[in-house]
Amino acid sequence: MAPLTERYPEMTVDDAYAISLAFLKARQKQDGERVVGKKIGVTSKPVQDMLGVFQPDFGFLTDAMFAANGKVQMKDHIAPRAEAEIAFKLKKGLKGPGVTAQDVLDATEYVQPCFEIVDSRIKDWKIKIGDTVADNASCGVFVLGAQKVDPQELDLSALEAVVAKNGVEISRGAGSAVQGAPENAVAWLANTLGEYGIPFEAGEIILSGSLVPLEPVVAGDKMTMTVAGFGSCDVEFV
Template sequence: MNQSDVEHLGGELYRSMLSKSTVPPLTDRVPNITIDDAYNISRHYLDLRLRENRETVVGKKIGVTSAAVQSMLGVYSPDFGFLTDAMQFSNGDVPIGQLIQPRAEAEIAFRLKKMLRGPGITTGDVLAATDSVMACFEIVDSRIENWKIKIQDTVADNASCGVFVVSDMHADASDLDLAACKARVYKNGKFLSEGEGAAVQGSPLASIAWLANTLGELGVALEAGELLLSGSLVPLEPIVPGDVMSMNIEGIGSLNLNFVE
């Protein structure tokens, strides 16, 4: 794929985000699109957000890490995206009116105290570089119509990023068995789902190591101070304004969100 095609498709996704509209799957229109093409499209889409919207990168996210999410989306390989300041909201009222087809997921977020640069990063390296972990709701969204995605579509779409919220409560990861930490999620006052840290590649530490090593091959580091979202512990749940969702992750923290227009 040439640079002109990359910029055209990246611009299309950016304009879709601004207009709250969807586009046909890229994989239907460009059958030979590769993962590398998709990441190049994603980076152009991100560059437009940084340049035109004056957003700044605050972290990175891993997507499609658990069997539940992979089966739901029909995508069977992890991907990654970039988080910006415009995506982050506080506990409480969270506006989702600017999103197109949002779905909520519960995850464990990491805050780094030192840089990680792959390849060769281990789970021990991740633990040593982690300042704290927090409960997180990520509200994923897709600019691809009807979530009809293959891995190249979600990669190009910045890993289907929407918005996210991390808890004010922080925990020391070295005091926890992150693979065994259980999240319980509630929607509109009723129990919805639960899952353990082991749902994401066996451990959230392994998920972050994968991210560090994958990005390292592209010359990108996980920087000190960044937020990292390690992947959903539970199936994705569609939401609309008026929904209320809460969760607790054992030993880590809780969140209560009211979704508003």
């Protein structure tokens, strides 16, 4: 579809979040999906520059968005792009305001390497902040790596992700690219959601934002994210 921000220029970011929440309720009621986490989008400069969107946003993860076998069905997508992230698995809930990065680390059971496959209903990815927010922060599906690491044992800001596509390295990105450190981005999200009365729940997965530029994919592509001392994640597009 054409950008909502062009069709409804008076639309505010709060309007866009109201659309996103209504969309989520429809998925829950009509499709029986359940929320398993949240995601942060547009947190790093490479992604902001690529999309021309210069503030973070958030969306919801449901069980239907988890590609447990690491395979993403292209028939279910429009214009998918892959991004490498750090995922946080929470052992206790958090609710803003006032959540700090250390609070996030203390509330996290483990972190994992992750691919989020973003997608957009907006034609040609011609999005502004209101367009991506209304579209659930452009979330498609996500894939988690097998490794689970205590974040207290790592300097997440110093981690470097190396991303390869079909066996060829295409990008690198540090944890510091995401709001200085991934836990900072998660704290931002907890505090932003707190303004809407939405908490983080124990057991939820929080995707902290891409470390690298988004990579368009087609059927047959295979991608790997490798982080030294942390683990790896693979995704295949079929």
